[in-house]
Amino acid sequence: MTNRSTLALTAVSMALTACALGGGQQNSTADLPQGLWDAHTHLTWWGPDALDSLTKYGIVGVRDLGSDAYTLAKWRDEIAAGKRRGPRILYAGGQIDGPKESTQWRTIVTNEAQARRAVDSLADLGVSFIKVHNKLSPALFFVVLRHAKTRGLRVAAHLPEGVPAWVAADSGVGSLEHMAESILMSPVYAGHKMTAMKETADWWFSAAGDSMIARIARTGVAVTPTLAAYQEFAREKGASEQVHAGRMRTLGYQKQLVLRFHRAGIPILAGSDFADKDWTVRPGSSLLEEIRLLQEAGLTPAEARAAASTNIVRWITQKP
Numbered sequence: 291m292t293n294r295s296t297l298a299l300t301a302v303s304m305a306l307t308a309c310a311l312g313g314g315q316q317n318s319t320a321d322l323p324q325g326l327w328d329a330h331t332h333l334t335w336w337g338p339d340a341l342d343s344l345t346k347y348g349i350v351g352v353r354d355l356g357s358d359a360y361t362l363a364k365w366r367d368e369i370a371a372g373k374r375r376g377p378r379i380l381y382a383g384g385q386i387d388g389p390k391e392s393t394q395w396r397t398i399v400t401n402e403a404q405a406r407r408a409v410d411s412l413a414d415l416g417v418s419f420i421k422v423h424n425k426l427s428p429a430l431f432f433v434v435l436r437h438a439k440t441r442g443l444r445v446a447a448h449l450p451e452g453v454p455a456w457v458a459a460d461s462g463v464g465s466l467e468h469m470a471e472s473i474l475m476s477p478v479y480a481g482h483k484m485t486a487m488k489e490t491a492d493w494w495f496s497a498a499g500d501s502m503i504a505r506i507a508r509t510g511v512a513v514t515p516t517l518a519a520y521q522e523f524a525r526e527k528g529a530s531e532q533v534h535a536g537r538m539r540t541l542g543y544q545k546q547l548v549l550r551f552h553r554a555g556i557p558i559l560a561g562s563d564f565a566d567k568d569w570t571v572r573p574g575s576s577l578l579e580e581i582r583l584l585q586e587a588g589l590t591p592a593e594a595r596a597a598a599s600t601n602i603v604r605w606i607t608q609k610p
């Protein structure tokens with residue numbers, strides 16, 4: 291997961307003033323379809339018609355970061371057999387997380403043995419990578435990273451609260467999901483007392499931020515900004531003018547950071563984060579909007595296209 295509830299949680303926790311291949315198989319580039327990929331989906335949250343939408347928009351592959359592994363395996367096999375239309379699906383299965391209200395398609399772990407068992411269960415199911423989420427404890431996050439590596443699986447992280455992006459990157463995480471939560475929140479996770487998104491942005495635009503971007507770049511970790519999903523959050527109906535304006539400013543900080551990360555050599559992945567149908571992030575169109583926003587951030591059309599194609603295929607084929 292995603293998106294609105296997490297973003298709302300982030301907003302609450304920060305008291306923001308401004309806004310208040312087949313699983314398990316070894317993948318080689320030659321085996322993967324060339325074309326548009328979505329680096330961050332939740333297919334089974336939306337349902338099977340997401341596959342038609344993605345196909346309609348020309349999307350040939352997805353990196354699914356949290357869905358029901360059994361359903362995805364079925365869809366993947368039906369697509370391979372020509373019984374269903376849809377993109378190539380590579381998936382994490384259920385997310386590894388800590389205790390929280392919603393436990394749908396996630397494994398909640400509270401000790402080291404459970405964390406290792408969660409990784410083993412997913413690896414045995416044939417997933418292509420592991421996804422962790424924000425309530426996983428920092429200590430167990432490192433257990434998951436180490437154990438996933440022994441099983442040959444990369445880890446995509448919606449960062450656990452309390453782990454700064456550069457620490458996760460130094461520790462071998464494969465990708466950092468969401469410029470808003472995982473990246474903008476990192477100085478707070480590092481212990482800086484900040485109450486507004488502007489303060490976290492100012493920190494990233496300081497010399498300290500420069501050195502952390504250089505440090506992250508040295509690790510080879512990729513970043514999936516999910517700007518289009520944040521834009522939908524910013525446009526959410528029912529928010530006051532002031533809240534809306536604050537969120538739009540935060541989207542602006544994220545775009546500036548995307549360009550700085552990109553210029554530092556950090557691979558950018560285009561991901562939509564579509565999930566539930568009751569939200570306004572839709573399969574297919576939201577990826578095209580993400581590509582547009584990456585260009586608005588300053589990537590060339592070819593670079594934005596690479597973020598939604600070759601960068602994702604390369605990420606999938608890399609080992610931890």
Ligand SMILES: [Zn+2]
Pocket residue numbers: 291292293330331332355356563
């Ligand atoms: Zn997500």
